[in-house]
Amino acid sequence: MTVATTSRAATLERAVQAIGERSYWSAFPEHPKAYGEDAPGAGEEAFNDLLGEPFAIDGASGDFIDVAETSPFGIELGITYPASDVDTVIAAAANAMGPWGRLSVDKRADVCIEILETLSDASFQMAHAVMHTTGQSFLMAFQAGGPHALDRALEAVAYTYREIKRLPEPLTWEKPQGSRDPLVIEKSWITRPRGVAVLIGVSTFPTWNGYPGIFASLAAGNPVIVKPHPATILPLALLVRIARTVLTERGLDPNIVQLVVDTPDAPVAKELVMRDEIGIVDYTGGSAFGRWLEQNATHAEVYTEKAGVNSVILDSAADLGAVFRNLSVSMTMYSGQMCTTPQNIFIPETGVDVAGEIVSYEDAAAGFTSAIGALLGDDARAAAILGAIKGTDALVRLKDAAQLGTVLLESREVDNEEFPDAVVRTPVVVEVDGNSGLFANEMFGPIIFVVRTASTDESIRLAKESARANGAITWLAYTDSDQIRDAIIDAAVDAGVSIAFNLTGGLFVNQSAAYSDFHVTGGNPAGNASLTDPAFVARRFVTIGVRTEP
């Protein structure tokens, strides 16, 4: 145990270094092979054992409820979850807060990292849980749902730890009084948790989007009530069970982390967050409920990631083939169901300068479309890239989008050999005019707009307007011109959107690296869940000053 604590302290120290430097680092291996030969099979078995059974949690109520959890891959989940009651859960959380909040941040961080390590050991089980609830391909579910999410969680612990540790040790404050004796006061500072935290999970990336808020709150001393999305429960239920096991083994109150499961027919999020005891709400999901939280849960600190319309600005490039290879992946992986997926590609009708030669708008649009067609031409490869579609709304949008302009590439159904009931569609590529405004709202799912603009200036303006009006998390631009690069950076700054340039290699704009890339900026309606920066953690605790006359 001592050795392990030392190792966890070293991990924390390294994470604190990483958030300061922001260069590459990771604590959790993203290559499945790093977990040993037996891990894949054991993890799959552990997942299969969960199917069709009540999901037992020590200390939770003995009743179980049927839920609306679904698998986009079409398998029957059939898991029931402990029934809970808002009053009981909040009372238990409030009760757990005192002792947890009074532990040192070192101790709390140590517990948090032990939870993360235990989750890491369960990475294969978690991968299947994420895959079968979200529709992500196995590799994405493994990486984004496991190690990448754990890195984001550790990052949140490191930020919280660093903020609390910035307070000085107790000191003697001595103010000169001219010829008289100085004023001498002993001073110290105590931090305490803000209040019970609620995490409202998302259906697509429950762990990656959920862990940072959960672990920042925990490290700051706040008990956390985890309320998963009603259609994607299992991944966060696993987190809660593992967290409670670690807490119990440490002799701590397991109710520091609790699960509340609800159904679309009887949602509990509003009731939960509007209780006086709630001090923090973390939310990822649609804009309407995000705005409701921001406008109504004003007694709590609210961190949100809502919808966004991400853009690609195509101005000029050295190699258009390389551009389209990169874009065809980033715009199709997981069927556009990432909050960082580009939806719109703006191409000027004056064409694209490619190494000094102009490629016409039509040829550029055709090249982009055929790159997507080629990438997804083979069903096996398409299924691996696209994953499956979560929820039926995206299918409705897919149909609607085709009516908005000229269809450059039709969506088609893709067979998934392993999971014949999987819902898999290639994206529709629709051409619309820059003046139409039809692309300015988020159309979450496998929908891509090629937007014909008068010029790159207009492309920039349209990307900026849609980001300011409807939010955006990422932009990707291709240009060889320093002047245009500067103009795009200016627009990105105004629009509050992070920007990537000229990605043609192995990095995709969708990817956001822990310890290095900030997520949502807070500068537009997409929300403020930076995952993580000082603003994401600084209000999760309160500082009390103690002054004593000696």
Added chain:
Amino acid sequence: MTVATTSRAATLERAVQAIGERSYWSAFPEHPKAYGEDAPGAGEEAFNDLLGEPFAIDGASGDFIDVAETSPFGIELGITYPASDVDTVIAAAANAMGPWGRLSVDKRADVCIEILETLSDASFQMAHAVMHTTGQSFLMAFQAGGPHALDRALEAVAYTYREIKRLPEPLTWEKPQGSRDPLVIEKSWITRPRGVAVLIGVSTFPTWNGYPGIFASLAAGNPVIVKPHPATILPLALLVRIARTVLTERGLDPNIVQLVVDTPDAPVAKELVMRDEIGIVDYTGGSAFGRWLEQNATHAEVYTEKAGVNSVILDSAADLGAVFRNLSVSMTMYSGQMCTTPQNIFIPETGVDVAGEIVSYEDAAAGFTSAIGALLGDDARAAAILGAIKGTDALVRLKDAAQLGTVLLESREVDNEEFPDAVVRTPVVVEVDGNSGLFANEMFGPIIFVVRTASTDESIRLAKESARANGAITWLAYTDSDQIRDAIIDAAVDAGVSIAFNLTGGLFVNQSAAYSDFHVTGGNPAGNASLTDPAFVARRFVTIGVRTEP
């Protein structure tokens, strides 16, 4: 100029050191004599020159409006201020934001510090302006309105500077890819202002409470619209004029700082803050409007200092005389019109242990009351301590309070020889029972409750309940017992109130030291204006990531 910039950079560096160490430091001398022999006369003359005249501001509209500004010392102010129009002011601020936000934080901090230095040169003029609008005694107006406010402002600049400077310089991010070439991405980060900031001033400490938000916003790149309290305009009008002069001399847009003056009949704060362009609101004042802001200005970051009920817990002491000497000053200075003034003193009916002997409740209450009576017995000294009463509401409360319990000491009118029309009252001391709950709301002004409790445990419980229900900024406790000290600290932590122990010397609980003491904790309904900590500044800017494939 170069020399001055270097000196300002050194000042900033020293301030950054101070907020890290939190030991005593000050950049602006609090002793009037430090400003030279001519300063007092010149400052008074500069103040007198303002009286009865339009307060001209370069670049403001040429129209002036009559206002409801009043002097508690009874002098005729008769100053008119530039009329303004919300649309015009917001447009000018939005227009100023781009270039100001794009300056480096070093440049912005340098400008901020030059404004502070120019304000410091005007400290005597400001002292008269603060005195005659707020009712503070001259010395308090000089110190709290001048150097102490300037230190708080510099502290806010230092926090903002430190936060923005935590971002690393541009770097190359390199992620290993096993046997393949690593992923290499150039990364940099750009901060931008959140949006136009609005400062809504308070009538009692317009500069001390106003500067931190103003200067944190400015340092982060946000233009600031300053809307003073309709009854206390001049001090913040002086700030705006000086800031604009410095900005203009630097070749910058003076509309980075603008003044909006309103009247009680035509208030503009709601219209102002609800505009989309507003990203930040700083507010000090009554709870009702503070809550309205928190619940309605949800598009902006809102920092508030609202009402609070501060408590003294008297358990045991070595020297009761010394206790009462300290308390009689802290509970009467500026007639209880400080947000940190204790209102309630809880004394157990079982008496107070004084160096091993029990002093009965009655004797303790009488000793406290007579210490106040003695301190304020002489009109000249009373006038110097009490200052004058701002607004008529406090006089109504003073009358009402006497009906709530047994009056231990009646309020009386005090003559101020220099200003015969000054409104000066000694505080009423009213005894109420712990069970009555009559002391649990803020009664701002010269009102003191002696609360008779069953025990120190009950004193602690009542102080905690009133803080949690109605807010509190400071507690002061007297105890020789480590066990009771721990219980009080526990309660203070739960209640989110900073706590001082056993003050009998030259420090009064009302005083909050820049660079060392946090102000409002955010842990109870008194608000969250810490003035200053990282949470107070971290959301005043937005960080945009720029990634480039090399």
